[in-house]
Amino acid sequence: MSGDLERRYRRVLRLLPGWYREQWEQDMVAAYMDSWLTGDAYTDACVLEYCKPGGAEVASVAGLAVRLHLAGPGTPRRYAWGQALRRAVLAVLLVHAVLAVDVLVFLVQSRRLVGWLPASSVSLLTAASGGAWARVYCLVCVAWMVIFVMQALGRYRAALVLAVLAIVPGLVALLQAQRTGVMPAPFGPWVFWVLIDLAPVLVMTTFGRDARPAAPRPWLLALPAGYLLVYAPLLALQATGNIAWLPDFSGLCCLLVSLACLMHAPRVWSRRVTGTGSWSLTLVVLAAAAGAYRIFSLTDYLNDPHLIAVSLAEVLILLAAVALVAIDAARAQAATPYPHALTG
């Protein structure tokens, strides 16, 4: 017995990836129809003709579809993308954590909270000057460090809840600036919020509790290392009076991803090292995000041909660097080992 209800449910199941439907669709439809049919011919005829999948049922299929599309096992391609996205999210959270350390160090120095530290300092970001917003800003900074550590340790659910809370003040500040007309640039801050705040949180919603965590130790060590990597050159530029050479934040992202690609490339091209593809795919994902950030924030410099030229040079450097690992990333999608799904 079949009817409109089955047709409507199969339409919902089209949200799922093809390889998954091939394996599970018939069984899902059978179970779904079992949940409706009563055995009474008249009632069942009415059910089949007039009932349709409810919101909760559609939501459960949509949730499964998002997880399978972004982070699910089942095919080498999906598995490789899942791994790459988990690492890319960790990398973006690392950026947040490094910026948070920067803001906190800057606040400590500028307010002379620790006597032996020098008063003046350089910072990538401008800390809020005072009042309630400054306190919220500090709380958000601390939150990003905690989120990064939790994500590195595989505490996905707690990290997600905190991350959702952490991106809200940024959105409120942007809306307020937009409303009062004090937005420093038309698109840059929005692009930052969408790509660096919102996008990782959306990807984090797809991580299952049992998703394979990254090795936490190297990631945790990357926080102090990342801070030194960014701020040692920054201090050197300041000391030598060349601070004007410092690229803006989106440019810095492009250069850091390019540097990571250059450091990874020798492993890719070495015949002795295997299993590099997953990291190559991670770098391609990060390069796409950094490139998009750079290109969209170009609109802030439309009246400055010099900065436009510098920005385009940053994009070209990024493209050249990512080209070194792109072929390896493409190969990874067919070669990454993955857990076997149900057969039979």
Add this chain to the structure above:
Amino acid sequence: MTGQAFFVLTALADGPRHGYGIVGEVAELSQGRVNLKIGSLYGVLERLAAEGLIEPDREEAHDGRLRRYYRLTGDGQSALAQEAALRAAIVRVARARLGRLAAEAGG
């Protein structure tokens, strides 16, 4: 192990069941508190199958559709036993602490 996975493995512990049979058994085990949607159920089944904790048992025709039955594997039995022991230990601790609280409140 998630709560849903624990329920599904427990539902399969007394014999193979098909998809809707698992939904019904989980609802009964949880005294109506867990009503698995089909999308959620098959997300759990796919993960358990990928981890080798369940496997297909047989397929039976019913109303023109094939019902696939699932059963626990040896690894599934071990995983369920470990999880049940862990949860039982937590229950013992919770009961002991609640008993102490009740005694303090009474005395």
